[in-house]
Amino acid sequence: MRIRLLSLSLLSVILSCTSSPMDRRQMVLYSDADMARRGEETYRKMQSEIPATQNARETQYVQCVANYVIAALEPEHRDHLVWEVAVFDHEQANAFALPGGKIGVYNGLLNVATDQHQLAAVMAHEVGHELANHSNERASQSTLRNVGLVTAQVLGVSNTTLEALDLGTQLGLFLPFNRTQESEADAIGVLLMARAGFDPHQSITLWENMTANGGPRQPELLSTHPSPTTRMTELNRLMGPANTLRAAAIASGLNPDCIQ
Numbered sequence: 013m014r015i016r017l018l019s020l021s022l023l024s025v026i027l028s029c030t031s032s033p034m035d036r037r038q039m040v041l042y043s044d045a046d047m048a049r050r051g052e053e054t055y056r057k058m059q060s061e062i063p064a065t066q067n068a069r070e071t072q073y074v075q076c077v078a079n080y081v082i083a084a085l086e087p088e089h090r091d092h093l094v095w096e097v098a099v100f101d102h103e104q105a106n107a108f109a110l111p112g113g114k115i116g117v118y119n120g121l122l123n124v125a126t127d128q129h130q131l132a133a134v135m136a137h138e139v140g141h142e143l144a145n146h147s148n149e150r151a152s153q154s155t156l157r158n159v160g161l162v163t164a165q166v167l168g169v170s171n172t173t174l175e176a177l178d179l180g181t182q183l184g185l186f187l188p189f190n191r192t193q194e195s196e197a198d199a200i201g202v203l204l205m206a207r208a209g210f211d212p213h214q215s216i217t218l219w220e221n222m223t224a225n226g227g228p229r230q231p232e233l234l235s236t237h238p239s240p241t242t243r244m245t246e247l248n249r250l251m252g253p254a255n256t257l258r259a260a261a262i263a264s265g266l267n268p269d270c271i272q
């Protein structure tokens with residue numbers, strides 16, 4: 013009964029859902045402070061497990077690009093979070109942003125994102141996930157999914173049905189939803205990098221490089237992403253507004269000069 017009550021109270025939270033920056037209705041259960049705490053815990057754990065790069069130039073370069081991207085954020089995100097950037101010594105072409113403003117870049121990414129514009133495209137995409145509360149959405153979904161499965165068990169639903177339900181949730185619901193999140197992060201990211209003064213066209217080159225480099229072992233960044241064709245079409249559609257933002261940034265004197 014306690015579990016049923018719990019699901020009912022969670023249901024009432026769903027009814028008070030919020031909207032993503034792209035105006036999509038979202039269901040989030042956790043406060044920003046909760047998420048920032050989780051983000052920081054995960055970040056510190058990663059820092060204790062994965063060695064940082066020993067290459068000072070690499071660190072300065074990544075920090076330089078991050079500084080431009082962070083400076084282009086709205087004040088509520090730029091000033092109210094403690095932004096940090098870590099460069100990990102790891103061959104994978106990957107990067108992430110955790111709630112609370114914690115950015116991580118694996119130095120293997122620098123072989124694929126070959127200049128400051130392409131690196132900015134990845135970072136702005138990752139920051140885009142955070143601006144759109146995607147970690148909170150994922151954590152909330154997984155909490156609700158667990159509560160749902162436990163509730164079904166309590167109600168006596170058979171194990172076979174439960175397994176089917178579990179598989180269906182993973183394959184049928186979560187995957188397409190993640191792709192929606194990826195498209196949102198792409199859109200937020202390309203506009204953000206342009207506002208920071210980087211060349212938005214390089215986001216297209218970057219995703220082409222990623223796909224070409226993926227081969228049988230695709231970078232993790234691509235694992236749940238939209239198909240390359242869909243992604244290029246969507247990015248191309250945003251080039252007009254992105255170019256306008258970049259022109260305004262350059263006119264205001266912003267001209268990123270981070271050299272690897």
Ligand SMILES: [Zn+2]
Pocket residue numbers: 137138141194197233
């Ligand atoms: Zn992504």
